[in-house]
Amino acid sequence: MDAIGQWQAETRGASARLGTRFRIFPQPSFIPGYEQPETVWISTPPDRIGPGPADRRMYVIDPVLAKAPYEFPYLPPYAGACNPPAIAGPDGHFDHLDPASREFQAAHVFACSRRVLDICESYLGREIPWFFQPTYERLEIVPRLPWGNAQSGFGFLEMGEDEARGTTQPFALNFDAVAHEMGHLVIFGVMGLPRREPPHEYYAYHEAVADFIALISLLHFDTALDLLLRRTRGNLLVVNELDRFAELSDEKQVRLFSHSLKMGEVSSEVHDLSKPFGAALFDMLIEIYQALLFERGLSDLHPSDFWNLRTDYSGGELEDQLSLSLGSYQSRHFAFKSALADARDIVGEILVRSWSGLEPDRLDYQAAAAAMVAAAGEGRGGMFTDRIEDNFAWREII
Helix, strand or coil, X not given: CCHHHHHHHHHHHHHHHHCEEEEECCCCCCCCXXXXXXXXXXXXXXXXXXXXXXXXXXXXXXXXXXXXXXXXXXXXXXCCCECCCECCCCCCXXXXXXXXXXXXXXXXXXXXXXXXXXXXXXXXXXXXXXXXXXXXXXXXXXXXXXXXXXXXXXXXXXXXXXXXXXXXXXXXXXXXXXXXXXXXXXXXXXXXXXXXXXXXXXXXXXXXXXXXXXXXXXXXXXHHHHHHHHHHXXXXXCCCCCCEEEECCCCCEEEECCCCCCHHHCCCCHHHHHHHHHHHHXXXXXXXXXXXXXXXXXXXXXXXXXXXXXXXXCHHHHHHHHHHHHCCCHHHHHHHHHHHHHHHHHHHHHHHHHHHHCCHHHCCHHHXXXXXXXXXXXXXXXXXXXXXXXXXXXXXXX
């Protein structure tokens, strides 16, 4: 082999080690700034992904005829006729597909699912098994059903369609919706299933944490990091797409992470009950981000003063005070971006590693909060344990 041939072979080998390229919309394409998908890498190399797409952990099937959503006892595998699968390009990657095509939807939902699994496994430090093993070795993904919801369950993840905007919007192209459903699957995979009826807060915890996994996963897109910071000039308490999580399910609502709701102010309805815990997670992210900004000379607001601001001020007053403390943002965008990425990873590690210390049969908010404080003390979040505990206490969780 000549020098050029050897270089080409080495380049192909190095590229395979990076994984496989796909394109993902970090947010729905009707949101300004997100009109074009972002190229990402998933961990599976090209020679281990087949048509579908499919790899050893998951596969996509696209039924020709409208199927009913899975519901026990009707479970995978789907045995009917399917549309042609998405196929890799000559280079083994899937970033060539036309976003308007049906094949792109199949590749998109696969890539979103795999990316969330990759992120959570990187925080945990090991592979996350499926809770439905050994019955099924792989997750079946159905990219599109004529159904106004999305769900994940025993061996499946399937996405419906949203009609709320007057036109059909497939949930398969909504990263938040896919990431939320994958969030449930990874929690089950690490923690296992309850063997008996768990406390009611267990179900609210699942909803809050699945939402937050979607938020943390969104922050792994360069497009999202850049737009969030440039639009808010570093002040993440300004209303933005990070705070507004669109869980596209049957209630068709946008839920806010940044609010002042405490346990005594919500009902026992699962989604309502999830709000204080989800907000406490968001508080952790923002406080750690603010502490890193102060530590790196990007803000003159001391972390303890920030806490006082959050408890003493509300709405526009707090946003104004925080904006004044950040000073000139424009020339320091990448320093702010680094601080946010570090805060993202610290909180992500704390959350995912807390699952190993929880028993689903007895999981309530107090147990979940205590597990997060303990996980913080064992890793990079050690210096923030007091603030984390204070956040949960302020929300009346502990």
